[in-house]
Amino acid sequence: MVEKFEPDFTITNEITAGLTQIERARGFLEGAVLSEEWVQAMRQRALVLEAHHTTHIEGTQLSLAQAKDLLDGSPVGGTDPDDVQELLNYRDAFDFVSEYLESEGPITEGLIREIHKRLVQNVRGGAASPGDYRKVPNYVVSSATGNIIYTPPPAHDVALMMRSLVDWLNQEKEVHPVLISGIAQFQLVHIHPFLDGNGRCSRLLSTLYLYRAGYDFKRLFTISEFYDRDRPAFYEALQSIRETNMDMTAWLEYYVRGLTVQLSELRARSERAIRQQFLTEEHRLSDRQAIALGHILEHDLLTIQEFEVLCPDVNRRTLQRDLKAMVDADLLLSEGSTNNLRYCMKPAP
Numbered sequence: 258m259v260e261k262f263e264p265d266f267t268i269t270n271e272i273t274a275g276l277t278q279i280e281r282a283r284g285f286l287e288g289a290v291l292s293e294e295w296v297q298a299m300r301q302r303a304l305v306l307e308a309h310h311t312t313h314i315e316g317t318q319l320s321l322a323q324a325k326d327l328l329d330g331s332p333v334g335g336t337d338p339d340d341v342q343e344l345l346n347y348r349d350a351f352d353f354v355s356e357y358l359e360s361e362g363p364i365t366e367g368l369i370r371e372i373h374k375r376l377v378q379n380v381r382g383g384a385a386s387p388g389d390y391r392k393v394p395n396y397v398v399s400s401a402t403g404n405i406i407y408t409p410p411p412a413h414d415v416a417l418m419m420r421s422l423v424d425w426l427n428q429e430k431e432v433h434p435v436l437i438s439g440i441a442q443f444q445l446v447h448i449h450p451f452l453d454g455n456g457r458c459s460r461l462l463s464t465l466y467l468y469r470a471g472y473d474f475k476r477l478f479t480i481s482e483f484y485d486r487d488r489p490a491f492y493e494a495l496q497s498i499r500e501t502n503m504d505m506t507a508w509l510e511y512y513v514r515g516l517t518v519q520l521s522e523l524r525a526r527s528e529r530a531i532r533q534q535f536l537t538e539e540h541r542l543s544d545r546q547a548i549a550l551g552h553i554l555e556h557d558l559l560t561i562q563e564f565e566v567l568c569p570d571v572n573r574r575t576l577q578r579d580l581k582a583m584v585d586a587d588l589l590l591s592e593g594s595t596n597n598l599r600y601c602m603k604p605a606p
Contacts, residue, residue: 262421264440266505275513276433279472282520286475286527295530299477304328307464308347310481311457314488317343342380347457350375354465364426364466366419369445372461377454385453390415395449406492407499409449418448426466434470438463439512440505443498460484478523483515529554540586545571546579549600553589559600 309324317340323333324344333341350372357368374388390412397407410418422444430437442463449455460481467473484491494511498504533554537547548567553559564576580600583589590603 260421262418262425262444264425264444264505265503266436266440266509269506269510271510272436272506272513275510275517276435278517279435279513279520282517282524283472283474285524286477289527289531291475291527291530292534295534296475296477299526299530300475303477303479304348304351306482307479308344308351310479310485311460312340312343312347314481314485314491315343315454315456319344339380343376343457346376346378346380347461350457350461354461354468358465358468364423364462364469366423369419369423369458369462372465373451373454373458376457376461377451381453385451390419390450391452393452395452397449406496407449409447415448415450419450422448434467434472435513435516436509438466438470438472439509441466442512443495443505443508446495447498474520474523477527478516478519480515480519483519526555536588540583540588542583543579545576546583549580549583550588553600553602557601561598 305321305325305328308328309319309321313319317337319327319333319336319340323336326333327336327341327344328348353375354372362368370388370390376387377385378387392412394412395409396405397409398405422441426437426441432440442459445459445462446455451458464480468476490511494508497507501507529551533547533551536542536550540546542550545568549559549564552563552567559580561573561577561580564580565571565573568576580589580591580598584591584600587603589600591598591600593599
């Protein structure tokens with residue numbers, strides 16, 4: 258008999274500290290004055306990163322550059338058609354979630370099944386039964402050893418467990434929304450309701466819950482990037498729950514830590530954008546000079562060769578004049594030999 262879903266976890270000092278940092282990042286982003294052009298560019302960047310990393314975790318072999326080109330509509334040769342389709346499917350599923358959020362509807366089983374359908378349709382011969390709960394046993398196998406590392410609940414329990422999860426998600430709770438989103442991500446993976454695509458579906462469900470609860474962070478963040486940087490740590494965090502009698506504390510510490518890291522990076526990027534915008538207006542910089550400034554703020558240095566890459570249709574002499582004007586305005590410093598100059602920010606007095 259399937260019991261009512263009641264997650265077991267403890268709010269540790271690490272979780273509390275992480276939630277505090279997340280709230281600060283949320284407050285900063287809500288109050289930050291960021292240009293609409295920059296926000297739109299960063300949203301597209303976040304979509305590319307999430308689409309790439311969430312599918313890469315599951316085994317696709319596309320590079321980040323290939324993912325960007327494909328999502329921009331450019332053809333990319335020498336790629337696995339299924340890898341390409343999974344990437345494009347993620348964008349379709351994300352767009353569906355974004356549209357659903359506008360309706361302010363509840364999270365339902367039908368919604369989750371539609372997300373899954375969009376994630377896996379037209380991939381690998383339709384073997385994942387898009388949108389349908391599995392009717393057979395399933396196993397999670399280590400890609401390194403080939404050994405079974407997790408046996409999900411029997412198929413006849415899936416529908417009841419999913420109903421219990423959805424009921425819990427739609428209840429009024431005193432639990433912080435960030436923790437609920439982390440719990441939802443784990444529980445869907447734990448149930449493993451579909452033949453394939455459970456990981457991608459769980460991460461999108463987690464994102465959906467965050468957005469719905471008002472934690473969208475202007476839709477500029479990506480969580481799968483954190484997981485993909487160290488996949489063994491990600492899998493270990495998930496497995497830790499099953500090794501501690503379904504206590505989710507360690508997983509939630511990891512989940513909150515991941516969000517904290519990603520939002521810290523987003524805040525730093527936002528602060529650089531604000532500074533770039535201020536200095537561009539203060540010094541009346543041209544578009545090219547603003548590009549140079551943005552690169553220096555992010556990477557500390559800029560060479561003329563790098564500037565040529567950033568502005569490929571402009572000759573070197575013009576770019577050199579742009580940089581010299583910024584040096585003359587006491588905004589930049591130059592160092593090195595004539596043919597190997599490097600430009601950096603002039604320290605504040």
